[in-house]
Amino acid sequence: MWMSVEVNGHIYEREVTEHWTLLRFLREDLELTGTKDGCSAGECGACTVMLNGEAVNACMVLAAEADGATVETIEAEAAKGELSEIQAAFARNYAVQCGYCTAGMVMSVRELLRHNPKPTVAEIKEGIEGNLCRCTGYQQIIEAVLDVSGQITNETRGGLKYV
């Protein structure tokens, strides 16, 4: 079908394959490969994007459903080449390892902070529960969220201990 969608501030008009997901549309048609595919089944959160301002798993949404919608992906997170506050906090706290979950993780954190600018640790865990990360063990991602929401104290700042 013919569709029109605004992605990261650009209007795209395209013929889309009807059974294609928003994830395939973004990655294969628009060549926005920053959003990752970790399962194509709604299980891992690697494909999280903002659809009309709400975080969704792009593999669970048909591209056609995005007709007339506004989509934001990781490619728009660093405005004018500067890392966003969330991205900078991820970098400061070593919240990135292989990076494959990172785009989805950043999107979910954005969604969390939109509703809850000062989430507790329990709320952060809840907020990123749908995003699997096999590398980091999540802890430094949680610390990044505490950091960006201004809640890092010397107690909560993670660190290596030496004996």
Add this chain to the structure above:
Amino acid sequence: MSDTTVSSVATRVGDNVQRVDDTAKLTGGAMYASDLVFAGMLHAQVKKSPHARAKIVAINTSKAENLPGVHAVLTGKELDYRIGLYVADKDILAKDAVRHFGEAVAAVAAESLDIASRAVDLIDVEYEVLPPVLSQMDALDESSPLVHPDLGSYDYVKASFSPQPGTNIPNITKIRKGDIDAGFAEAKWIVKREYTNPSVQHVPLETHVAIVEWKAGDEVTIWSSAQSPFTLRDLFCRAFKLPHNKVRVVIPHVGGAFGGKAGIHLEPLLACLSRKAGGRPVKFQATREEEFSLLPCRSALTYRIKTGVDADGRITAQKLLMYWDSGAYADYAVNVTRASAYSAGGPYDIPNAWVDAYTIYTNKPWGTAYRGFGHVEFFWGLERHMELVAQVIGMDPLEFRKKNLLKPGSTTLTGEKINEHTGDPLKCLEAAAKAINYGRLTPEEEERQARTGRRIGKGIATLHKAPAMPSFTTTAAVIKMNSDGSVVVNIALTEIGQGTATVVAQMAADRLRFPVSLVKVAVERDTDKDPFDWQTVASKGLLLTGNAVIAACDDLLRQAYSDAAQVLRAQTADLDHDAERIFIKQRPEESVTFAALSIGYVYPNGNGIGGPLIGLGRYTAQGLTSLDKETGQGLPALDWTYGAHGVIAEVDPETGEYKVIKIASAFDVGKVINPGTMRGQCIGGMIQGLGTAQCESYIYDGHGHLLNPSLTDNKILTSKDLPEEIECIAVETPQLDGPFGARGVGEHPMISVAPALANAIHDATGAELTHMPVRFEDVWRAIHNEQPIDTWVTKAPAV
């Protein structure tokens, strides 16, 4: 250049340098193999076996071949190549028989993924289904069907492995130390137990993916998510009898690997499809479901341990029998068997030991390398056993461990003498125990216990591991200066998330005395451009590549000093440098910049001297030997990294439900290069270890069908499953031949997490757990003295 000039500056090693790859990964700009697209690229799909063991009677591909958009269809019949890391036992596509559920029997390359999927559906395969052998213990039976009747005719690496033709055993590794009978004769107690764990999945977030192009003239290019470009090239060339200079392997960013992407996987199949499709590049990415059974897993293990202990609580003898479930192919499992055998007793002083470790074929997806390389699996049994032995002899488990730990002067199972530089297992154990207030409950914990009605228990476990690698493992690094005085480092050790690029940049910066911002570590790995490295595995990268990088920096500085000496009319001994210039020590104003020397120095009159500054460094593991095949004696260990975990768990004794309150882990890394990335490696491993401990496993029905190939049915831990508190501790006993004193820690955080957890649950409830993972129902059964139910192969009736 004299040594004093190098050591006189503040170090950049040990600092919290931000990861050098995080901006690309945070902005979506980092390209992974799954993101790559080439002109003319075709997409592959694979027809997979629905049976665990069957004869292939016929395959009809004509409908698939006639589908418009299909460019190549392949079956095993037309492919006469054998692949195998150590035992060449695998066809690219199953030929006459299938040996596991999910095995590839045919493949298609088409213009789109959708056409390729349709074509695969159009392929008809006729099978004669046979009863599979699913348990490795059953496969040892003389009456068991043979997974590889032709085992006797396969090529294998003779120096290290011992296949037994006419059986399901592709390898036995033996270790013999001291006099086992005499050791048991000295014992006051003898404790014998069996410990088990099932197969599990690596679950990298990026599934396996590759693109291969086989052009006219046998020019092959492979883009892959593989961990080890040079080993991939070597195995590929061996299979196809191609010269190495015809095959180029390129590795972009890799979305996690954990051992599952070592070796060779999809590349040969895609190569054959590309060749048949006239040289067009062919891409395949496994679906999450395919990742579970088209690609390999971690082997299951049954571990039987018999320990003799004298009246003082000293271990006098240990008999260790390992039964590794290799699945359908030998792949890495034979080497997991070997490496586990020589580490089998843990970081303990065992005067008399006997190890027989078997690799055993079954009709299941095959086992490969997985973070820990066997140690996660056998430490489950070993460190549970230490706990149970302590209980039997009435000694505190911490005291029992301390009494038997390796110390300077002890020898390992293979006869290596430990000294004070090897590392400090005691310090690790004490640090982990202290961090959880081992041996008592704090007033807050007493209060919590009273409030919740749940019981709090504390457990500890030790670990050790040395890299499992050939005795002559070697690597190289090249460092090239740009004309502005910045540098680029080329290595073939891949960045798979572990932070290699960052710590290499730090080590190079430190050695050159440059800021890290002047050092770039090239992202992509390319066998046509990068210097050789054996593999990105085994936690050996930091030590071997680190040493090569240091040597490369020294080589580059040597060239720069020699050119500068000429320019400044001085001897190299008169010179010193900072990040910008080389100067005369006595008169620092007389200097020449690195930029001016970088691509050859030019005198005012136009004369040129010197040339591009390019440093080369090589490093080869020093002094290691092969192991004697009968006794296992020899020197296999580049370095030993010791560690220990402490776990506090809270258990509901009624239901068996439990929660991890705290995990605290200590590792003797020699020297911390980057506290942030080291902590990341450790926590990541600790949580992956908790996943293995708590819930992960393959579940089959009685026919060998995998029942849970998804992240819904095969859960890995989420953020909500984290312990309330996570503590990570570094011990620094310098490794004398390590770069800056460092040794590797990539795999270790995952090892022994499971027994530490089970020991805590044991402490809280008395539950004698012997089977991993430890699910709530297993705890309940253990509390109520019910036998664990082996659901890893469910007892569905056979057809």
